[in-house]
Amino acid sequence: MSILHGESYKPRNGFTRWLEKRLPIIGLIYPAFVTFPTPRNLNYAYTFGGILLVCLMIQIISGIVLSMHYTPHVDYAFESIEHIMRDVNYGWLIRYMHANGASMFFLAVYIHIFRGLYYGSYKEPRELLWIIGVMLYLMMMATAFLGYLLPWGQMSFWGATVITNFFSAIPFVGDAIVEWLRGGFSIDNATLNRFFSLHYLLPFMIVGVVVLHIWGLHVVGNSNPTGVELQKKEETVPFHPYYTLKDGFALVLFLMLFALFLFYMPNVLGHTDNYIKADSLVTPAHIVPEWYFLPFYAILRAVPDKLLGVLIMFASIGVLFILPWLDTSPVRSAAFRPLYRQFFWIFVFVCLGLGYMGAMPPEGLYLTMSRLLTVYYFFHFLFVLPVLGFFETPRPLPASIMPSVLDTEGKGDVDEGA
Numbered sequence: 412m413s414i415l416h417g418e419s420y421k422p423r424n425g426f427t428r429w430l431e432k433r434l435p436i437i438g439l440i441y442p443a444f445v446t447f448p449t450p451r452n453l454n455y456a457y458t459f460g461g462i463l464l465v466c467l468m469i470q471i472i473s474g475i476v477l478s479m480h481y482t483p484h485v486d487y488a489f490e491s492i493e494h495i496m497r498d499v500n501y502g503w504l505i506r507y508m509h510a511n512g513a514s515m516f517f518l519a520v521y522i523h524i525f526r527g528l529y530y531g532s533y534k535e536p537r538e539l540l541w542i543i544g545v546m547l548y549l550m551m552m553a554t555a556f557l558g559y560l561l562p563w564g565q566m567s568f569w570g571a572t573v574i575t576n577f578f579s580a581i582p583f584v585g586d587a588i589v590e591w592l593r594g595g596f597s598i599d600n601a602t603l604n605r606f607f608s609l610h611y612l613l614p615f616m617i618v619g620v621v622v623l624h625i626w627g628l629h630v631v632g633n634s635n636p637t638g639v640e641l642q643k644k645e646e647t648v649p650f651h652p653y654y655t656l657k658d659g660f661a662l663v664l665f666l667m668l669f670a671l672f673l674f675y676m677p678n679v680l681g682h683t684d685n686y687i688k689a690d691s692l693v694t695p696a697h698i699v700p701e702w703y704f705l706p707f708y709a710i711l712r713a714v715p716d717k718l719l720g721v722l723i724m725f726a727s728i729g730v731l732f733i734l735p736w737l738d739t740s741p742v743r744s745a746a747f748r749p750l751y752r753q754f755f756w757i758f759v760f761v762c763l764g765l766g767y768m769g770a771m772p773p774e775g776l777y778l779t780m781s782r783l784l785t786v787y788y789f790f791h792f793l794f795v796l797p798v799l800g801f802f803e804t805p806r807p808l809p810a811s812i813m814p815s816v817l818d819t820e821g822k823g824d825v826d827e828g829a
């Protein structure tokens with residue numbers, strides 16, 4: 412039997428025996444979430460998948476409550492948000508939870524993605540798991556973009572105008588596509604209605620894709636910080652109580668950070684212009700997206716040609732789909748790849764730098780820096796990763812994950828002294 416097979420469920424009382432005979436639903440969940448054999452050496456970077464699940468739930472629940480009081484009409488949308496903030500019991504809490512929750516969701520997904528990049532989680536046999544993850548990321552971005560129009564503020568209106576306008580760069584049919592997307596010549600009631608409808612739908616589609624993501628994970632199993640595959644059942648512990656507790660503890664810390672934003676600075680991540688009602692005759696001085704889109708916005712503006720800019724921006728996400736085949740190193744984890752580790756951190760700073768440039772006006776030094784960082788972004792994926800695998804001498808891999816668990820060599824932390 413595979414070492415990834417968790418102990419099966421044995422009903423203990425009359426009711427569960429009755430249920431299992433008719434609908435073995437507990438028996439389905441139990442080996443996947445209770446007894447599922449999980450590597451003993453997962454660190455806190457591996458708790459973010461679980462945190463993401465909680466973020467998704469928070470967004471869905473707060474969103475459903477918000478939509479009970481929200482009106483998707485250009486004459487009422489802005490006012491209905493103010494009504495939620497002022498008149499609805501705890502409406503301010505639900506609204507701030509949803510708006511800041513989106514930021515926390517992206518913070519978690521970025522940590523989750525960079526964890527994957529560091530530990531080579533995208534490598535065989537987890538390529539499809541990674542690809543499904545990139546699809547989730549794209550769906551999250553689409554959902555966030557659609558949702559941002561709903562408060563019908565200045566940034567909502569102009570953000571949606573700029574982004575839908577991207578499509579006008581497509582030769583011949585571009586303008587027709589933009590009109591079709593908007594449901595008219597400009598962002599208006601038809602746009603608001605369809606954005607609301609799709610913003611409500613997409614999170615449930617995300618739930619469906621998350622099921623595939625976790626299903627895939629349970630077939631190939633978790634990787635771990637050493638990158639060495641498991642060989643024996645003794646190298647694992649049951650998911651519950653070991654990782655339910657560890658994930659739970661990380662979740663509490665994460666929720667404390669969430670609470671800090673929610674209760675002490677609920678507007679710091681948003682833009683003040685979005686408290687001004689949408690006005691098609693007044694363009695804001697700077698149109699900037701939410702912080703989690705800034706690196707892509709910098710890439711878009713770094714390219715002088717509109718169509719090329721749009722293509723390169725999409726390519727910056729598209730390249731993630733082929734990442735498993737770009738990295739040629741046979742070693743999975745950066746803990747044993749001294750050179751890759753340096754390039755990884757350079758790449759992190761390049762992404763942060765792009766984010767900063769995205770928030771700045773596209774001129775002078777900012778524009779030059781955006782261009783250099785954009786070139787490096789692609790250089791990392793298209794040159795560093797394919798070539799490094801041939802030249803780097805990895806550190807010797809341990810025979811199993813056990814030294815990192817038992818600390819037999821005084822190297823409990825696999826990264827130590829590397």
Ligand code: HEM
Nearest residue numbers: 457458459460461463464527532541544545547548633634
């Ligand atoms: C709604 C968003 C997402 C949810 C709810 C989610 C959930 C999870 C969970 C619960 C795990 C197992 C625990 C862990 O390793 O942290 C996991 C693992 C993984 N996820 Fe995600 N994920 C999401 C998005 C993504 C994205 C955007 C990517 C990549 C672009 C990704 C790639 C992976 C990979 C490669 C693993 C396996 C990691 C390993 O074992 O080394 N996920 N995910």
